[in-house]
Amino acid sequence: MARTPRTRRPSGPVVRKGTIRLHHDVARRIRAGHPWVFREAIGRTPKGRPGDPVDLVDWDGEFVGRGIADGDGPIAVRVVTRSRDERIGPDLFARRVQAAVDLRRRCFDFARVDALRLVNDDSDDLPGMVVERYGDYLVAYLFSEAALRWREPVYDALERELAPRGIYEQRRFRSLGGEAPRGPSELVRGAAAPVEVTVRENDLRFVVDVTAPLSTGLFPDLRLGREAVARWARGRRVLNLFSYTGAISVYAQHGGATEVVAVDVSAKAHARARRNFEVNGFDPEAPEHIAGDVFKVLARMADRGRQFDLVVLDPPAFGTGGKGRPFSAVRDYAELVTAALAVLAPGGVLVAASATRKLLPSDFETALGQGAHAAGRPLRIVERQDLPADFPRRPAFPEANYLKFAVALA
Structure with missing residues (x-):
């Protein structure tokens, strides 16, 4: 009598049509x-295809969540819902937009x-997509091909909720080989924006460019820091x-500073800063x-004995420094603090910030x-700031907690 072959249990996660089976530790993380x-x-x-709905189950076959398949980047699936009863489609994305806008209306006076x-991307259950408002215009940043698949119902809902004059789109897809070069934002809905769009932040005004490839010129995430x-x-x-474009300088002037000195390698950024003033x-x-490499400018100031009562550090993740030295926030933040303290007067205030995701909060304070x-100047942190309410985050999603901001006395 022939023996019945024994069925071998799979040794790893099994991908079936429309379903992915997760190891227990991965399932726990998603459920959290x-x-x-x-x-x-x-x-x-x-x-x-990217954007196709995918069910997630644990090793025992129990439902964990439902998401959308991503492209060829490091993320395979972005979770959209943890409810078995919610189906992924245009109506769900429209409801998510309405909920996101309602939250901002509760937290802010748009006037x-x-x-x-x-x-705010996955934290608003709209994976791979960020949308920012700048006056009458919206700028959508798409971080995956999956978000591209579902952008139209999102834009439809944004138009119903806010009636913007125009919606611009910028694609920032990240593949396993790295992030693609950034081009200018493309108008996808409505009318073209003027070269200058003036926006309100508290009692102040700022000029932004909603078509710029890198940044509009104002970072909403640093509002509480300003x-x-x-x-x-x-x-x-x-x-x-x-x-950069002088938003912090304007806040300092507005707050009653007796003197404001701004250092950035870009003369173009200084021109925008003057416009903001x-x-x-x-x-x-x-x-x-002062247009120049920060380290060189600080060295000249220290040599001349120039001092300040408040020094603000908000470096980019990376910088070429013009003809100066290359800069990396992860590698060079401690050295930057040392150089800044050389021009900080006794009893002065050091304000240090970083939005670099690779610089962890613990490493940031270690660098300080x-x-x-x-x-030879011990610091005492007397204030920390966080992301504002328009950047909601999930407790089990540390990647969203990227902003570090500390006020320290020297």
């Missing part, structure tokens, strides 16, 4: 609120703040390093704008301590 299933966790690419994040600078600036000489009724020539030790 993390929105990503990494490709390395399943060892293969989900079948079908006072009209530069803010309306959709407000903190205004509180600490009164009666102080302020040095704003990596000043002008639209707020300040003398655009009142602040001193190391830089202070090297300078």
Whole structure:
């Protein structure tokens, strides 16, 4: 009598049509609120097209969530819902947009703040998509081909909720080989924006460019940090390093600084900063704008004995420094702190920020301590700031907690 062959139990996650079976540790993480299933966790690419619905089950076959298949980046599936009864389709995405906009309406007076994040990616259950409002215009950032698949119902809902004059789109797809080069934003709905769009933030105004490939010129995520600078600036000489388009400089002036000096490698950014001073009724020539490598400028200032009462550090993740030295926030933050403390007056205030995701909060504060030790100037942190309410995050999603901001006394 022939023996019946024994059926072997699969040794890894099984990908069936429309379903992915997860190891227990991955399933626990998704149930806790993390929105990503990494490709390395399943060892293969989900079948079908980017944006196709995918059911997630644990090793025992119990439902975990439902998401959309991503392209060829490090994330294989982005979770959309953890309810078995919710089906992925245009109506679900429209409801998510309505809920996201309602949250911002509860948190903000749009008459006072009209530069803010309306959709915060996976934290608003709209995976791979960020939408920011700048006055009468919206800018949508798409981070995956899956988001591209579902963008139209999202744009339809945004038009119903807000009636913007125009919607711009920027694609920032990330493949396993890295992020694609960024081009200018493309108008996808409505009328073209003027070269300058003026937006409101509290009692101040700022000029932005909604077509710019890298940034509009104003970062909504640093709003609480700017407000903190205004509180600490009164009666102080302020040095704003990596000043970009001068939003922090404007807040310092508004807060009552006796002197504002801004340093950035880009002369074009300084021109925008002067414009931001002008639209707020300040003398655009009142602040001193220095175009140059921050480390070289700080060395010259220290050699000349120049001092400030408040120094702001908000470096980019990476920088070429023009003809100066290359900069990496992860590698060089401690050295930057040491250089800044050389021009900070006794009893002065150091404001340090970083939006670099690779620089973890613990490493950020370690860098502050190391830089202070090297300078012989111990620091005491007296205030921290976080992302504002238009950047909601899930507790089990640490990747969304990227902003570090500390006010320290030297």
